[in-house]
Amino acid sequence: MPEQTEKLLHFTEEVVRNAAQQSEQMKKELEEARAAALAEAKIEAKDAARAYYDKEAARIRAESGREVSRHLMESKRQIYLRRKEITQEVFQKVCERIASFTASEKYYAHVEEMFRHAMELLPGAKSVTVQLRAEDMAFAPKLAAALAPVQVECQKGSFSLGGFIVHSSQLGLRVDCSFDNRLEELAGHFAESFGLSLSDDLSEM
Numbered sequence: 001m002p003e004q005t006e007k008l009l010h011f012t013e014e015v016v017r018n019a020a021q022q023s024e025q026m027k028k029e030l031e032e033a034r035a036a037a038l039a040e041a042k043i044e045a046k047d048a049a050r051a052y053y054d055k056e057a058a059r060i061r062a063e064s065g066r067e068v069s070r071h072l073m074e075s076k077r078q079i080y081l082r083r084k085e086i087t088q089e090v091f092q093k094v095c096e097r098i099a100s101f102t103a104s105e106k107y108y109a110h111v112e113e114m115f116r117h118a119m120e121l122l123p124g125a126k127s128v129t130v131q132l133r134a135e136d137m138a139f140a141p142k143l144a145a146a147l148a149p150v151q152v153e154c155q156k157g158s159f160s161l162g163g164f165i166v167h168s169s170q171l172g173l174r175v176d177c178s179f180d181n182r183l184e185e186l187a188g189h190f191a192e193s194f195g196l197s198l199s200d201d202l203s204e205m
Helices: 002-102 106-120 134-146 179-203
Strands: 127-132 151-156 164-168 173-176
Touching: 002 106, 002 179, 106 134, 106 164, 127 134, 134 151
Parallel strands: 127 151
Antiparallel strands: 127 164, 164 173
């Protein structure tokens, strides 16, 4: 009887030991499986987060790009309108200054001086036709006398700000010294330089 009890006890201990070993092995395998599953889940979560981030970043970039484009176009429109206003203001003041000058006593002397310079561009001309604005036709006799012996025929021109246009049919040459022409040239240079300045400003926005 004691012998059977001892055998039973030994058998029980063996079973318990085997069970413990199996339990430990299963626990180890379970931990490994858990660690592998967790690692895979982390990778999937990281990939999902990266994909979401890339998608959202692309959406935000596109949205920001559209917003920047809208603001840029609006800025260009505002600058264009302001440039027109400034140009009009500048040339209004220029026209006022010209009108004030042509009404002064210095104007005729300036016209005569310009006339002499213009004639240097028409060397050998024996006669010329001079166009004046309607308000300046009274200068015709004095200009003719100033350029003698060159024959001067004065006509009313289509410009309005002042100055003159002189033409030599003998030489086939024409010299435009009208203030209208000078202002038009000034407008071109002003628009060019002002436009370049605005372009530089916009490129920095």
